[in-house]
Amino acid sequence: MTLSAPEETPALPLTRGCPFAPPETATAFRETGTPQRVTIWDGSTPWLITRHDHIQQILGAGAPVSADVTDPGFPNTSSAQPAVEGNIFFRKDGDQHLPVRRILNPDFTAKRSEALRPRLAELTDQIIDDLLAEEGPVDLIEHFALTLPTVVICEVLGVPYEERHAIHEASKKIVQLNLPHDEKMAAHASMTANLRKHMEHKRSHPDEKLLSRLVNVHVDEKGDVTFDEAVGLGTLVIGAGHETTANMIGLGILALLREPEQRSVLLSDPAKYASTCVEEMMRYWSMVQTEPRRVLTGDMEVGGVLLKAGEGIICNLPAANRDPLVFAEPETLDVTRVERKHMGFGYGIHQCLGQNLSRVEMQVAWVRLFERIPTLRLAVDESELHFHDDALTYGLESLPATW
């Protein structure tokens, strides 16, 4: 590929010339071998980090970086971010992060997620039954990719199934980059009110699920989080786990539709290839495209450049996960690829809480969909598909398909 010289400080979000490749600017930046500056919405110019080894250096243990969105140097996604996320553990460091992460971890271990597999297969089959009851074409984003993670996250939290629409609408707005401040705050308020109601209810109707454990064990029994903090944790888990997995499911379906030989390999032995397929899709799409973000708390040399305390950092996972220094033939989708060095779920201390759950969801979703609907195909020309590259997560607006 011939790359033109990168613009000096291009504005974020970066756009993609080819929907199946990282933004050209990010790739060109990676090829320079050094961190480069970009301009964000408030006119500030944080560093964009595009090389795999540089991201590991920055997000790895001991690096002088902070995830605190209220730090004046943090490269916020919007003016609303410090108010909306300022008190959430995900945007904190050390003692304000780890103890809370430990409260949530038990519900998202590999073992717990694996135990959900039969239930996930059942839910997936129900959704496919509903799909097949329709006359094609249907939008697989609306009727499959978005439905499954909503149902699953409601299952993990213990939120009643019928609440899923309200949850979906609010979380969609919270992660949207270009939504006006007021609308974002309103979506956040509605999600919070919704969860407060459920948590209050769990006090008199306890169960084994996460919301009940948060309120009954951690708020009322141990007192290690306040009620408001517990509501914040519920909101975070919904927001972080819903749109991300949904977008990945949609992108994975598209990749398997347009590369039938990869689909055949997957279906030839799902027990062997479902997991490698998921890791490869995570690498290939790297759909978290505007995170992780950090602010430097000390000076740090990266790729021969001195990054200074107080400066902002934005990691570009799409470019890093196609780094030819790490991945052989990085532009090729190969569902049999076995190494797992991709950083699609992040890297270091803030690495994704829900990764085990998402992995099982994707493994089940793609195999069941193509096993049950072998004639599945796009209902429009590929060129008519719309991808959103302005949001935190890359994904398809819709995926019209028929069978």
Ligand code: HEM
């Ligand atoms: C395919 C689906 C998913 C992708 C691609 C994804 C990606 C990521 C990435 C890249 C990070 C690191 C952010 C950073 O370092 O700043 C992260 C963190 C996180 N993710 Fe996910 N995620 C997915 C699904 C989920 C699910 C299902 C949940 C629900 C529990 C979840 C909850 C979280 C949380 C709470 C964090 C913050 C962890 C911490 O700070 O300790 N994610 N995710």
